[in-house]
Amino acid sequence: MSLRHAVLGLLADTSASGYDLMKSFETSLDHVWHATQSQVYGELGKLTAAGLLEVSDEGPRGRKEYVVTPAGRDELRRWLTETEPVRQRRNDTLLRVFFLGELSTQEAVGFLEREAERCAGERAALEEVEKTVGRVEPFSVNGRLALEFGLRLATMQEEWARWAAAQVGAREKAAGAQDGAASHDASGRPVEPKDPESSER
Amino acid sequence: MSLRHAVLGLLADTSASGYDLMKSFETSLDHVWHATQSQVYGELGKLTAAGLLEVSDEGPRGRKEYVVTPAGRDELRRWLTETEPVRQRRNDTLLRVFFLGELSTQEAVGFLEREAERCAGERAALEEVEKTVGRVEPFSVNGRLALEFGLRLATMQEEWARWAAAQVGAREKAAGAQDGAASHDASGRPVEPKDPESSER
DNA sequence: TTGAGCATGTAAACTGTTACATGATTGT
């Protein structure tokens, strides 16, 4: 239910139109709380009906500018101070990792290495953003903390993917040393190695 | 749409009933791909209708055991090898960080420190799991890779939260040194410091 | 015989995505 608080939070900083908010969602908030245009306009209506927002101005092209009401600001504070963040319960990459046993060792290693590359790319992109925003104010002071989080996450994820690829690769070697044959059955799926006493962490 | 693949993936390992699957979702997959009982039973029906699963056995209490069909295994492989993981686009904690400006410096630092504690707790819990699973096989080989990811994530997140708390705290000090007064306005919200030349990263 | 655990399902409400639909204003 945090779309509501994302909208409230953005408007707490400066009043804006739905269109303006969408630009914030697409740029600064894109990796933090993704939202579609449909959702934003819908939520603006609901928040206004609930008395947490008000239309402060109407401009050309039917533009409506919204401001947070005192009740809205209270709700935002309540959310920040009295409710626990709900943590992520889904991670597509990790889900795939669980089922890597369906692939050959080579395929699994390939998957993890592509993952590492993806993260490296992401980190590079974030480093670019960091340079770009420099000391420019529009990018919120606290947004900078979030950016740092993204950077650390991408770094960690890349390191993990490389480590995991090495782990899976080591399993292959261990199995190969045991029976001297390719460790796949007819279906191309890997054979479970008996005891891969692999480690290094 | 990965609930489908989570179910397929679990059944690719061993055939099971909806009830059995739910236990997997609640234990090993809980942090990786959360699902509710409603969803699982619904998806089993859809997958069977689509020919990706079959009921292999019916036991007491209306128990139905499902197996993956060759088509199901193909679909699983296709998903693993030919589709890109979709990455997370929402993070409640980070969203809150964006709006920390609504709180006093003390409150913001408190938020970040609580966050650090939460992560420390999580890490401890995962370390416990790691010890518990030991060399027990039911916990998938690749699940171990996911566990390591969780461990690294919790560690990184805790470090980040402590760093961020220090950053925010440093802003307070800088502002205090400038005007020698508490940097809050009447509403208890922080006053924007002019130029907190804080760094250390 | 009773309670814990096994086992399946449905309905309603809510949240999120995709696609469509419309039109005004501004700069070139």
Place this chain on the structure above:
DNA sequence: ACAATCATGTAACAGTTTACATGCTCAA
């Protein structure tokens, strides 16, 4: 005149959550 961009909204569908509803089996 035209394109780009501003600007708002709706509808259909897909996915998710919460709550309800039901009944069987087994061991103590």
